[in-house]
Amino acid sequence: MTSTDLEALASENGLERVGARPPLHRYLADAWRRRDFAATLARYRLQASMSENRLGMGWVVLRPILNAALFGTIFGIIMPSDTRPDNFVPFLVVGFFIFEYFSKSLSGGANSIVGSKSLVRSLTFPRILLPVAIVIRQFLELIPMLIVMMVILILLGEPITWWWLMLVPVMLLMTMFNAGIALITARLTVHVRDLSQIIPLVSRVVFYTSGIFFDLERVLADQPDLLMLARLNPVHDFIALVRGYMVSGNPIEPFMWWIAIASAVVTFTFGIVYFWKAEERYGRD
Amino acid sequence: MTDTATSRPTVIVDDLHIKYKTFASGKAANSTRALLQRQRGVRVVHAVKGVSFVAREGESIGVIGHNGSGKSSLMRSIAGLQQPASGSVYASSQPALLGVNAALLGDLSGGKNVILGSLALGHSRAEAEENYQEIVDFSGLEEFIDLPMKTYSSGMAARLRFSIAVSRDHRILLVDEALAVGDKEFRAKSEARIRELRDQAGTVFLVSHSMRSILDTCSRVIWIDHGNLKMDGDPQEVVDAYQASKN
Numbered sequence: 001m002t003s004t005d006l007e008a009l010a011s012e013n014g015l016e017r018v019g020a021r022p023p024l025h026r027y028l029a030d031a032w033r034r035r036d037f038a039a040t041l042a043r044y045r046l047q048a049s050m051s052e053n054r055l056g057m058g059w060v061v062l063r064p065i066l067n068a069a070l071f072g073t074i075f076g077i078i079m080p081s082d083t084r085p086d087n088f089v090p091f092l093v094v095g096f097f098i099f100e101y102f103s104k105s106l107s108g109g110a111n112s113i114v115g116s117k118s119l120v121r122s123l124t125f126p127r128i129l130l131p132v133a134i135v136i137r138q139f140l141e142l143i144p145m146l147i148v149m150m151v152i153l154i155l156l157g158e159p160i161t162w163w164w165l166m167l168v169p170v171m172l173l174m175t176m177f178n179a180g181i182a183l184i185t186a187r188l189t190v191h192v193r194d195l196s197q198i199i200p201l202v203s204r205v206v207f208y209t210s211g212i213f214f215d216l217e218r219v220l221a222d223q224p225d226l227l228m229l230a231r232l233n234p235v236h237d238f239i240a241l242v243r244g245y246m247v248s249g250n251p252i253e254p255f256m257w258w259i260a261i262a263s264a265v266v267t268f269t270f271g272i273v274y275f276w277k278a279e280e281r282y283g284r285d
Numbered sequence: 286m287t288d289t290a291t292s293r294p295t296v297i298v299d300d301l302h303i304k305y306k307t308f309a310s311g312k313a314a315n316s317t318r319a320l321l322q323r324q325r326g327v328r329v330v331h332a333v334k335g336v337s338f339v340a341r342e343g344e345s346i347g348v349i350g351h352n353g354s355g356k357s358s359l360m361r362s363i364a365g366l367q368q369p370a371s372g373s374v375y376a377s378s379q380p381a382l383l384g385v386n387a388a389l390l391g392d393l394s395g396g397k398n399v400i401l402g403s404l405a406l407g408h409s410r411a412e413a414e415e416n417y418q419e420i421v422d423f424s425g426l427e428e429f430i431d432l433p434m435k436t437y438s439s440g441m442a443a444r445l446r447f448s449i450a451v452s453r454d455h456r457i458l459l460v461d462e463a464l465a466v467g468d469k470e471f472r473a474k475s476e477a478r479i480r481e482l483r484d485q486a487g488t489v490f491l492v493s494h495s496m497r498s499i500l501d502t503c504s505r506v507i508w509i510d511h512g513n514l515k516m517d518g519d520p521q522e523v524v525d526a527y528q529a530s531k532n
Binding site: 006007009010013014015016017018019033034036037040041044045048049052118119120121122123124125280281 | 295297362363364373377380397400401402
């Protein structure tokens with residue numbers, strides 16, 4: 001039989017092409033039906049990573065604390081300058097904890113497909129669940145991190161206010177943003193494996209441009225164009241919002257909310273569509 | 286073959302080509318807008334070169350060929366896990382592949398892999414927990430179920446994977462040497478389970494190097510040689526021709 005005959009025979013008998021990308025709504029419905037898989041995968045991976053180290057879950061909070069201590073020592077004591085905000089230690093702690101959520105979603109997302117090759121090759125399921133599982137895992141790690149962060153802030157003498165509850169919507173928006181980033185990098189590293197070498201560098205660049213250990217508003221006060229550009233960085237705005245609500249002396253500007261909401265919605269939507277478009281590619285090589 | 290020649294087709298493989306690209310130093314976005322025009326160490330392996338056939342309800346098809354002939358690539362492609370370079374595969378329902386390299390997550394315990402495997406196959410959380418004991422019993426690995434799967438021997442891992450995969454009924458089943466690693470007792474148990482699935486289901490593909498089990502269980506045999514379909518037909522005839530070619 002020729003190729004056209006076979007194709008006709010297939011459609012005559014209602015056979016569907018295997019591995020074909022379903023329409024977006026069906027794809028998402030299928031992924032939603034298997035949401036338990038993503039949630040369970042995230043939980044099990046978290047447990048497995050905990051059992052590998054002696055301190056287990058402790059490292060989730062120890063890492064940002066040690067980072068904050070290192071940068072606090074270098075830039076707060078050894079090289080003090082007037083770009084440091086007055087309330088430097090809580091400023092630094094919030095910056096590190098919130099940035100950690102972004103950087104881990106970025107690196108985890110980049111690795112989510114290429115690092116689960118055996119799973120992708122042996123089971124058929126919507127691949128979107130893999131980067132989603134990464135973000136779920138980071139979210140599960142975020143909860144103890146936020147609790148420790150609050151304890152540190154209280155110990156440092158920050159007053160507890162009702163404004164602290166604003167952490168919830170800010171973190172939800174950031175989760176959407178991180179999920180979008182994870183989906184985009186998950187597909188990009190499939191196309192260009194070399195990107196996984198650059199991801200740590202990208203993470204560093206975002207780190208230095210998000211004003212973790214210095215106040216962007218002060219550093220760039222006499223360069224309005226650069227300041228404008230720095231404000232457009234969503235990670236900076238998520239961190240600034242958390243600082244604004246939890247650390248005294250950090251004013252909140254309306255533009256922070258606009259950029260946070262817009263970046264969350266745009267990145268998340270674009271990430272889903274962009275990832276779905278290449279669904280057929282993920283089993284390859 | 287007369288009884289099945291008119292029954293409904295379940296799998297149609299249409300001029301299927303599979304290529305693997307292996308790179309020594311990197312991988313470009315794609316060939317038309319490559320990041321770097323010149324790439325070193327690129328090698329294209331043409332694993333399957335234009336295979337076409339139609340499989341119908343009630344058939345059990347043996348797939349034979351020497352190592353590296355493209356059998357496993359063909360099976361993975363039918364299961365939708367390997368995208369063809371050109372050509373297509375049509376199926377009446379999602380085919381399920383039982384393969385030896387169907388690795389799960391090595392860091393997690395066997396028990397957790399059972400749950401994850403069930404969920405990935407499309408079971409709900411409740412169903413996965415309900416099936417759990419049945420899967421563990423079938424695998425016979427009760428005492429090792431809490432150990433990480435990376436500590437399992439290849440036979441143990443294959444048993445567990447097989448047990449997970451057959452916990453769900455499949456209309457189209459692809460068995461890729463999944464039985465070769467198990468011990469005799471487990472092989473008998475799993476062959477019985479395959480026959481059971483074949484009776485309920487439409488079509489079973491069996492990749493094996495054991496001509497005995499091919500002749501025992503198959504109603505049709507496909508011989509793949511260097512990525513080409515060399516012969517397709519009655520089991521005894523194809524197996525005889527295959528064995529004659531080796532000598």
